[in-house]
Amino acid sequence: MELNEVVHRIFGQHWRLIAVFIALGVGIPLLLHLRDAPSYTASARVVLDTRDPESRAEATAIVDTAKAIATSPSQVRDALKNVGVTDRNPTNVANHHVSVQGLGGSGVFELSVSDRDPRIAAVIANGLAAQVIRGRLASTGAEAELLKSLDQKISDLAARIAYLDAQITSFNERISRAPTSAAASALGSDRDRAQRLQATLVQQKAAAETERNSAVSTDAQRPRPTILSRALTPVSADASRLPADLVLGALAGFILGIGLAGLIETFRPTLVGSDALARELHAPVLGMLPREPEAEASLAKASDIAARVGLAAEATALKNVALLGGGPPVDLGPLAGRLQAEFPLDTPAPAQEATRQAFVSDWGGSVAGVPLASPTLALSRKIRGELRIQPFSLEKGSMNNGSPAGLIIVLPTAIKKAELAEVGHLLTVVHMPLLGVITYSRTPWTSRLRSRWESGAARSRNR
Numbered sequence: 193m194e195l196n197e198v199v200h201r202i203f204g205q206h207w208r209l210i211a212v213f214i215a216l217g218v219g220i221p222l223l224l225h226l227r228d229a230p231s232y233t234a235s236a237r238v239v240l241d242t243r244d245p246e247s248r249a250e251a252t253a254i255v256d257t258a259k260a261i262a263t264s265p266s267q268v269r270d271a272l273k274n275v276g277v278t279d280r281n282p283t284n285v286a287n288h289h290v291s292v293q294g295l296g297g298s299g300v301f302e303l304s305v306s307d308r309d310p311r312i313a314a315v316i317a318n319g320l321a322a323q324v325i326r327g328r329l330a331s332t333g334a335e336a337e338l339l340k341s342l343d344q345k346i347s348d349l350a351a352r353i354a355y356l357d358a359q360i361t362s363f364n365e366r367i368s369r370a371p372t373s374a375a376a377s378a379l380g381s382d383r384d385r386a387q388r389l390q391a392t393l394v395q396q397k398a399a400a401e402t403e404r405n406s407a408v409s410t411d412a413q414r415p416r417p418t419i420l421s422r423a424l425t426p427v428s429a430d431a432s433r434l435p436a437d438l439v440l441g442a443l444a445g446f447i448l449g450i451g452l453a454g455l456i457e458t459f460r461p462t463l464v465g466s467d468a469l470a471r472e473l474h475a476p477v478l479g480m481l482p483r484e485p486e487a488e489a490s491l492a493k494a495s496d497i498a499a500r501v502g503l504a505a506e507a508t509a510l511k512n513v514a515l516l517g518g519g520p521p522v523d524l525g526p527l528a529g530r531l532q533a534e535f536p537l538d539t540p541a542p543a544q545e546a547t548r549q550a551f552v553s554d555w556g557g558s559v560a561g562v563p564l565a566s567p568t569l570a571l572s573r574k575i576r577g578e579l580r581i582q583p584f585s586l587e588k589g590s591m592n593n594g595s596p597a598g599l600i601i602v603l604p605t606a607i608k609k610a611e612l613a614e615v616g617h618l619l620t621v622v623h624m625p626l627l628g629v630i631t632y633s634r635t636p637w638t639s640r641l642r643s644r645w646e647s648g649a650a651r652s653r654n655r
Contacts, residue, residue: 200464202453205606209456210449217445221437230429232310234317237421239300240328248297255294255301261327262292262303262320275319277312290320300420310426317423325417342404349397356390359383461609466631469603472612473629478504478600481632485517485527485602490632494527497630498534504627505579505598512597513627514584518615519607520634524583527602532581598627605631 203210240258245251261267268290269282289306303321307313363383370376463469466477479497481490505513515524515531584599599622601615619626 197464197468200606201457201462202450204464205462206449206453206456209453210446213445213449213452214442215445217441217443217448218438219441221434221441225432225434225437228432228434229308231306231308232313232426232428233304233306233430234310234314234423234426235302235304236317236321236419236423237295237300237302238321238324238419239417240325241417242299245297245299251294251297251299254299255292257328258301258303258324259292261324263287263290264327267323267327268320271320271323272316274323275315277316277319280307280312280316285316305423306430314423314425318419321419321423325419328417338407339404342400342407346397346400346404349393349400353390353393353397356386356393359386360390462606463609463612464606466605466629469605469607469612469631470629472609473601473616473626475601475626476504476628477631478628479630480605481527481630483633483635484522485630485632486523486525487635491526491530494530495534498531500628501531501581501600502535502579504600508598508625508627510596510598510625510627511578511580513579513581514597514599514624515581515630516584516599516601516615516618518601518603519611520604522602522632524602528581528583535579535581596624598625600627600630602630602632604634606634 238258240254242254242257245254263286265283265286268286272278272280272282272285285305291304291306293302293304294300295302303317303324305313305317305320307316360383363379363386367376367379367383370379463472466480470477478500479493481487481493481497483489485491501513505511513531515528517524599619603612603615
């Protein structure tokens, strides 16, 4: 199957279906955007307490973290509460009106909020940026808790060391006033135990202070989360998505229409074009009519086809030709009459031979490889006023002159293969030789509608 035949089958036969799907693809976005109100977007630039990313993957991870916080309904609800906006749905805002976008490979990201009110959009954007920072600090607050714990531990150790220091001083004073050496020795043992415990506590305090200094140093190296650029009130509305949606809808409708048309052609294929019909019936094309056979334009074209019909009948030594219609019902009587007029039964043989020789020159001297001017064909019967052309009818049986008849199939240039199969079944039943095919183009539906309208208007005027 050639490419142009595929194009004719898909687009030529199913263009209305494709047009309907394209219209649906365009109409649905129009309906969805019918009640769209102008939307305004305000953006703030924020940096979190993360190290500068060393790769694109690290920058993406920072943006993903910020997006996860910013699109959390609970965080949006807190942000709306903090800025005093109470007439917005937090879940709707989080799902449809908040976006976070990274700025290159840096750790800075842009947080955007859209709203129908430009002032509210800026207020929510700034409030949500601050809430993102609070949420981030809440999730990374282990350092602050650690410092608080270390400070408490150092304070407790210092108090115990001071208490032991006071006990040691008291022991020294009591030893100096001891009445006996045994009492002084017992007090000295208690003092030594207090001194050892004090030394242990001093070591623990020093370790805690070292750990605290390390945590403070680590925390100092981290950047401070901040809003680098607060959102300003936007002055112009966002661009509408309607044009893009219309293009996408039309493209989707076009693809679906072609797909459905292809599916239809898979199960009910259409034969398009005179060549395809001739190949299917294994018969030559004797002529192509511009409109239905009974149309005036087609009848005017009949004289050009008559010579080919006569040659086909002469080549098979037949005196009768029957026109058989295929596809939609058509009136073949006017066409048969016009063709018969080219072969009047009382036409002298020389006149017919002149017509034949003129047609031979038009065809270039051969039909299907058979030389038209060959001696065999030239000496055969010369349609000597005996050729009869009539519409085919099962009721008539043989033609008037009692000679066998050949068939000429009259078909539209586009016909379903199943409809053409009915013609093939009939050919099998009647056992008549197939001389050729005459094709015609159907009148466009717009012309048919206009003709009907004009006929109705004429009848109305006549009334």
